[in-house]
């Protein structure tokens with residue numbers, strides 16, 4: 417039985433982005449689940465928050481948006497009302513506003529619609545694998561995981577293929593907004609006050625806004641059947657997205673839909689490297705692929721937490737939560753909860769059932785891109801594994817500096833091509 421790193425220290429600061437550079441603080445989450453499942457954390461630059469770490473409590477919070485609201489923000493940082501308003505996306509809405517918005521943007525991301533892109537995604541994956549050009553030593557993230565999701569999403573959105581690398585870079589700067597490798601303005605290291613009204617407090621958002629506006633203009637003149645055109649078309653039951661809504665949604669898609677899938681793919685390859693017997697089994701029996709993808713999603717749980725804010729007094733695990741308190745639901749802790757998963761620290765490609773929290777669960781905010789993310793991870797494995805006769809680690813993996821996204825940002829591999 418292998419265990420993820422950092423099972424030794426039960427006393428780490430779960431808010432410290434530097435902690436995650438070493439690995440997810442699993443021992444700390446285990447202690448919290450066992451002894452203080454709804455624990456209070458003071459903050460030096462905020463009001464403090466409750467950390468919810470048990471699977472069932474996370475579901476309880478998720479399914480009650482009328483008590484645990486998203487509209488005051490979904491990240492730890494406290495936002496002023498003008499920041500919240502300017503940066504608002506579907507993620508920061510509650511029902512019924514959320515329900516109406518989601519109805520507008522959901523159709524192109526349904527399981528059926530996404531399945532219709534399968535061949536396009538597969539061809540793209542083959543192309544990206546071909547671009548490696550038979551190299552035997554490379555960074556899996558740089559050449560594969562970083563390329564595929566943005567280019568796959570670009571296929572759906574209808575953005576030009578050649579814009580892929582530029583969009584990848586800008587998406588990195590948003591979601592990696594606290595890692596100096598990806599941004600010149602890491603939020604916990606430099607003063608980002610002048611960008612406080614922009615998504616992710618990042619100046620890069622302005623560039624994405626301008627890009628989105630231009631893409632919208634092109635489609636307004638010449639509508640096609642791509643997702644951008646569909647989002648801009650008037651709906652039978654209501655208005656299309658406004659210019660502002662579209663720009664924000666486009667930026668959200670670039671941020672939410674690319675790095676998350678990249679880090680999931682990378683977590684998957686890393687897990688398979690650490691479990692060669694399961695890698696061999698997966699090669700032999702591709703019928704396990706669907707279950708393997710779910711286990712990779714659970715194992716990685718790339719978006720580690722989301723925030724809610726109590727709109728009224730509430731009680732959870734004998735704790736009195738006051739109206740206005742911040743409540744962080746730690747999906748990463750819930751996905752390793754022994755009360756829900758047998759042997760959670762064992763990676764098991766045949767785990768079934770596997771009702772993980774990687775996309776959120778029982779929540780109106782359950783990931784909009786879940787079907788796309790699943791198919792991308794699956795196609796990558798289907799296309800890549802048969803082409804390699806061996807695959808091994810070729811150096812030390814490097815992790816992202818973030819308390820929000822759990823991710824390996826460099827994974828050096830040595831491979832032999834079949």
Ligand code: HEM
Nearest residue numbers: 506507672673676677680722774775776781783784785789
């Ligand atoms: C493996 C990859 C992914 C992971 C782990 C992931 C994770 C999540 C999670 C946990 C949420 C719920 C947020 C909450 O509880 O407040 C979410 C929401 C969302 N995701 Fe994903 N996501 C992934 C891929 C994608 C992709 C590919 C897209 C788009 C193409 C996407 C777009 C969104 C959007 C728009 C929301 C907001 C939904 C709402 O608020 O109603 N995600 N995602």
